[in-house]
Amino acid sequence: MRRLALAVIVAGAFLVPATPAFAHGGDAPDATAYRTTVTGISTPEKGLSVRTVEAGARLELTNKTGHSVEVLGYSGEPYLDIRPDGTWQNINSPAAYVNETLTGDPTAPPTWRKLSSSTTVRWHDQRTHWLSPGLPPQAAADPSRAHRLRSWTVPLREQVRTFEIRGTLDWEPPPRAWLWWGIAALTGLMAFGLLRRWSWAVRPVALLGAFTPFAYAVSTALDGGAPSLVLVLAGLLPLAAAFRHPPFYLALSGACLALFAGFTQAGAFDAAVLPTAGPAWLSRALVTTALGVGVAMALTGVLRLRAALPPGKPEVSEDRTIVIA
Structure with missing residues (x-):
């Protein structure tokens, strides 16, 4: 024994x-003072859901609609494509370069590579985070209470229809x-x-x-x-x-x-x-x-x-x- x-x-x-x-x-080590919250999708659709995971470090999108849904990158280019047969990434997207140290060109035609056969994808999105060094000015001025830093959006596209994930970013003491x-x-x-x-x-x-x-x-x-x-x-x-x-x-x-x-x-x-x-x-x-x-x-x-x-x-x-x- x-x-x-x-x-x-x-x-x-x-x-x-x-x-x-x-x-x-x-x-x-993944704990943080910043709360990233998904408040909804601008045009909700059955089978399409988004949430934050890992203390808000990533967004998670699940697409069970039966059709393709694209996540647009930082320059409005196609970044991720969640299809009925799995998740694909445009390796020419600058978002892929920023998030995963790949090369990217937003003006180039999409070049897709399959990431997995899952219709759920997680990714780090800088639009949902506080990227400046140091405390936000509001928090530095009054660190005793929570502060709403901003609202954020991440654009989506389904064929020619565009819509967006909406959320908020807060600092908490x-x-x-x-x-x-x-x-x-x-x-x-x-x-x-x-x-x-x-x-x-x-x-x-x-x-x-x-x-x-x-x-x-x-x-x-x-x-x-x-x-x-x-x-x-x-x-x-x-x-x-x-x-x-x-x-x-x-x-x-x-x-x-x-x-x-x-x-x-x-x-x-x-x-x-x-x-x-x-x-x-x-x-x-x-x-x-x-x-x-x-x-x-x-x-x-x-x-x-x-x-x-x-x-x-x-x-x-x-x-x-x-x-x-």
């Missing part, structure tokens, strides 16, 4: 850097990180008190801890991110500890939970917009719970390990005096 546990820790350590950056998993750290500490104290006072509390506390990384991983996936294997691992260990919890395994599962689902996700406390679905406060609550419960489980396991150690053997000194170690 101990060798397996150590293998799990080593595997997790190698997986963390590859976790989608929190990418998606570690410390929320960061949350109070100290408050979330305080909630995490309070959660840890409460969980530790339960575990120390009642042995039956191990199962519900461990199940609560196991739920948090699973829920966070699902929330990340719903926002378009890749599922995090590290978060799944961080949830499996306390899930197993809920049904079989010797002290060493309790300490191990708690430490992994606190590290992989708590401390490495603590960037959620500092950013307003997170790469997760649903309200940001719910994602932060999951991280605080993982932190508090994980630390409480680890500390409880360590204390139980110490209590289970055999007492020291008496030693006899040269003058035959018995010394208790």
